[in-house]
Amino acid sequence: MKNWLRQHALCLAATLGRLTRTPLASLLNVGVIGVALALPLAFYVVLANVQGCARANAPTPQLSLFLKIDAPAAAAREIEARLKKHEGIAKYRFIARDQALADLKASTGLADVIASLNRNPLPDGFVVDAKENSAAVLEKLRDEFKAWPGVEHVQLDSAWARRLDATLHLGRLIVLGLAALLAFALVAVTFNTIRLQMLTQRAEIEVAKMIGATNPFVRRPFLYYGALTGLLGAAVGWGIVWGGLRLLNDRLAGLGQLYDAQLRLTHLSLPDTLSLCLFAATLGWLGAWLSASRNLAELEE
Amino acid sequence: MISFSQVTKRYPGAGGGYEALKSATLDIQPGEMVFITGHSGAGKSTLLKLMAAIERPTSGTVLVNHQNVSTLRASALPFVRRNFGLMFQDHKLLYDRSVYQNVVLPLNIIGYNAAEAGKRVRAALDKVGLLAKEKAMPVTLSGGEQQRLAIARAIVHRPSILLADEPTANLDAAYALELGELLRSFNQVGVTVVIATHDEQLQSRLQPRCIALAQGRVTQ
Numbered sequence: 179m180k181n182w183l184r185q186h187a188l189c190l191a192a193t194l195g196r197l198t199r200t201p202l203a204s205l206l207n208v209g210v211i212g213v214a215l216a217l218p219l220a221f222y223v224v225l226a227n228v229q230g231c232a233r234a235n236a237p238t239p240q241l242s243l244f245l246k247i248d249a250p251a252a253a254a255r256e257i258e259a260r261l262k263k264h265e266g267i268a269k270y271r272f273i274a275r276d277q278a279l280a281d282l283k284a285s286t287g288l289a290d291v292i293a294s295l296n297r298n299p300l301p302d303g304f305v306v307d308a309k310e311n312s313a314a315v316l317e318k319l320r321d322e323f324k325a326w327p328g329v330e331h332v333q334l335d336s337a338w339a340r341r342l343d344a345t346l347h348l349g350r351l352i353v354l355g356l357a358a359l360l361a362f363a364l365v366a367v368t369f370n371t372i373r374l375q376m377l378t379q380r381a382e383i384e385v386a387k388m389i390g391a392t393n394p395f396v397r398r399p400f401l402y403y404g405a406l407t408g409l410l411g412a413a414v415g416w417g418i419v420w421g422g423l424r425l426l427n428d429r430l431a432g433l434g435q436l437y438d439a440q441l442r443l444t445h446l447s448l449p450d451t452l453s454l455c456l457f458a459a460t461l462g463w464l465g466a467w468l469s470a471s472r473n474l475a476e477l478e479e
Numbered sequence: 480m481i482s483f484s485q486v487t488k489r490y491p492g493a494g495g496g497y498e499a500l501k502s503a504t505l506d507i508q509p510g511e512m513v514f515i516t517g518h519s520g521a522g523k524s525t526l527l528k529l530m531a532a533i534e535r536p537t538s539g540t541v542l543v544n545h546q547n548v549s550t551l552r553a554s555a556l557p558f559v560r561r562n563f564g565l566m567f568q569d570h571k572l573l574y575d576r577s578v579y580q581n582v583v584l585p586l587n588i589i590g591y592n593a594a595e596a597g598k599r600v601r602a603a604l605d606k607v608g609l610l611a612k613e614k615a616m617p618v619t620l621s622g623g624e625q626q627r628l629a630i631a632r633a634i635v636h637r638p639s640i641l642l643a644d645e646p647t648a649n650l651d652a653a654y655a656l657e658l659g660e661l662l663r664s665f666n667q668v669g670v671t672v673v674i675a676t677h678d679e680q681l682q683s684r685l686q687p688r689c690i691a692l693a694q695g696r697v698t699q
Contacts, residue, residue, distance in 0.1 A: 181590045188587070385571045388533050389632075390561035391588045392554065478553070 186398070193402040207371055207407050212414025214363045215458060218356035219419050219446070225349045226450075227443045232342055239311055242333040243304040243323055247275075253328035254302045260326065261304065266319055268307045275300045301330060313340045361461050364411070368404040368465030375400065376473045387477065397470040401463055408462020412455045420445055480640065480671055481507040481530055486539035488525050499525040501695040502539065507673060509639070512666045514682055515675040517692035523675035524568070526692065527642050530673065532559040544639075561589060564633035564670075566643040570625055572617045578604070578628055579613040585636040603635040607661065623654040630661065640671040647678045659684055 197204045245254060254272070261270045273281075278300045283289050308319055316334055323332045376383060383396055423443050434441035446454065488500040500522045507513050515523045528534040529541050532548045541548040543559055551559065573581050582603055586596040604610045607627035609620075617625055626646065633641060643662065647655040659681050666672045676682070682689065691699045 181592075184592060185587075185590055381571065382573050385573065386584065386588060387557075388531070388560065388571075389563075389565055389585050389588065390557045390559075392557045395557075395588060 185395075189398050189402055193399055193406055196399070196403065197406065204407070207367065208410040208414055210367055211364055211407060211411025211458070211462070212418060214360045214367070215412055215415030215454070216418040216422075218353055218360055219415050219454065220422060221349075221356060222353045223419055223423065223443065223446060225346070225353060226446075228349070229346050230444075232346075239308075239316060239334065241306040241308065241316065241319060241323065243306060243329055244331045244333070245302040245328050246330045247299075247301045249302060249328045249330075257304065257326060257328060261306065266309055266315065268309045270304050270306045273303045273305065275302050278303060313343055361457075364408060364458065364461045365465035365468070368407060368462045369469040371407070372400045372404060372466045372469035373473060375403070376470065383474075383477065393471075393474050396474060397467070400466045400470045404462040404464075404466025404469075405459045406462070408458040408460070408465075409455055411462070412458035415458075416446065416451060416454065480509045480511075480544065481673075482540075482542040483526075483529070484540050484542075486529060486536045486541055488522075488529060488534065489537040498695055500529070500536075503692075503695075503697045505690055505697055507671060509671055510666070510669050512663070512672045512685065512687040513674070514685075514687045514689045515673065515692060516677055516682070516689050518677065520694075521692040522695040523692055524644055525695075527644055527673070527675055530640075531563045531565055531642055532556050561585075561636065562639055564636070564638035564641040566629050566633045566641070566646055568644040568648060570629040572625060572628060572632075574617050576617075577613065578609060578615050578617065578620075581617065581628060582613075582631045582635050585632060589636055599635055599637075600631075603631040606634070607631045622649055623657075626650060626654070626658065627661075630658075634665065634670075638670070640673065641665055643672070643674045643676075645676055645678075646674060647676060647681055652680065655681060656684065 243257070245257070258270075258272060261267055275298050279292065279298050282300070283292050306319075306323075308316055310316075320332045320334045323329055386396055423445055427442055430441040430443065483503050483505045486500060486503045487498065489496045489498045503522075503526065515526055517523055525534070529536055529548075530543065532541075532543060532551075535541075536549055539549070544562060546559060548556070548559060573584070576584075579600055582600045583596050586599060591599070601610060601613070604613055607630050609624060609627055609631060612620065612624070617628060620628060626649075630646075633643075641662070646658055646662070650658060655678065662672055662674065663685055672687075674681075674687075689699070690697060
């Protein structure tokens with residue numbers, strides 16, 4: 179075990195040495211990977227910001243509960259009690275039928291028509307704000323309310339929530355597609371780099387194999403190299419997006435002032451940054467593994 | 480220690496390929512010094528490669544320390560190879576590494592720690608008289624020094640068998656004699672030494688057992 183750890187430590191040191199011995203080639207390699215990663219990353223960051231912004235600023239959708247027209251006052255009280263206890267509800271407001279009629283009279287200019295009615299056609303009602311505003315949650319609440327006794331109709335304006343969700347979903351799909359394409363690019367770049375490296379070190383690999391090196395021993399430094407370039411590439415991509423955001427935020431602040439709003443794009447969260455690093459390092463490792471294994475197989479023929 | 484029975488090695492190629500070795504049968508005992516003699520193309524190098532498990536026989540059995548190289552899994556072969564110290568005809572030194580780095584390679588492969596490896600590398604370099612040149616690059620060494628560097632790399636992990644392919648091919652007579660003495664000294668401490676050569680002077684000096692090859696067949 180100790181021996182194994184030592185071999186890995188040695189290997190990591192040798193890999194770092196190799197990276198610094200050929201600074202220009204390493205820099206270009208890392209740069210290519212960084213640029214490739216920056217594109218989907220930037221898209222993702224913008225998307226995450228839009229998503230956060232939309233959630234924060236959009237008017238909250240409300241659920242309107244209408245009771246049966248002949249519902250007794252007790253039914254309204256019972257529903258109120260239920261709403262109070264309900265965990266998914268942020269706040270609610272009771273609108274008595276008389277109040278509703280008075281509002282209608284005052285706001286619509288239909289006073290004459292309404293006056294001519296011999297009884298109030300409006301039911302008691304509640305206006306409910308949910309804690310979570312995703313379409314799925316709201317629809318679930320609607321279905322739940324519908325089942326309560328004394329409730330005649332529940333109205334939910336979920337169209338905008340659906341539209342927003344669909345748009346964000348599309349955005350995420352585009353990010354995923356881009357990420358997949360560029361993941362492939364990352365694997366291809368490392369595959370090629372490692373192939374070239376192994377060609378230049380062919381003599382050494384052949385000797386090592388003849389005097390008893392196992393395939394994992396030969397492969398290991400290349401795997402480290404792949405993972406490390408992936409990781410550094412991720413750092414470069416992160417840096418590119420960071421720089422872009424800084425430039426953009428300066429402009430956005432000016433624009434925001436004109437509109438009297440605070441506009442600011444935030445960078446990747448720490449968990450997202452860590453997953454980015456892991457993702458890039460894994461892909462670099464994968465490209466190197468494919469390349470090294472293929473090369474070793476060719477050697478053995 | 481090494482035992483060949485009816486070993487044939489055929490390399491693929493036009494016209495049914497080329498048979499480098501034809502039903503060779505031979506035995507080498509522990510501690511022996513053996514010369515493989517014959518003209519170029521007689522199959523000496525092939526024989527050494529088969530011994531060191533670098534190549535596998537087309538048919539027949541090769542036993543190294545009672546392990547059948549022909550049937551071993553590919554992943555087990557590196558461990559068989561570690562029994563051997565190899566001196567290649569073209570040395571196969573790594574010219575982008577220092578003398579020390581060249582010699583330490585087998586120890587890194589086996590996984591020695593740095594301190595122990597350092598001791599062994601210096602012992603090996605001392606043995607071949609290159610201790611003062613551990614930081615030099617191989618290109619700066621003379622032909623004879625490069626040959627001795629190759630020896631140091633072959634013996635640094637204290638193999639039980641030393642295989643040398645034409646070790647005196649590019650050396651003048653004085654160096655060749657010196658090398659012969661060095662090989663004899665390894666043999667005297669119990670290392671099995673197998674040398675492929677057509678150097679008759681070396682042969683008459685060391686008086687080893689000879690296995691003669693002609694056109695891929697063992698003739699004596």
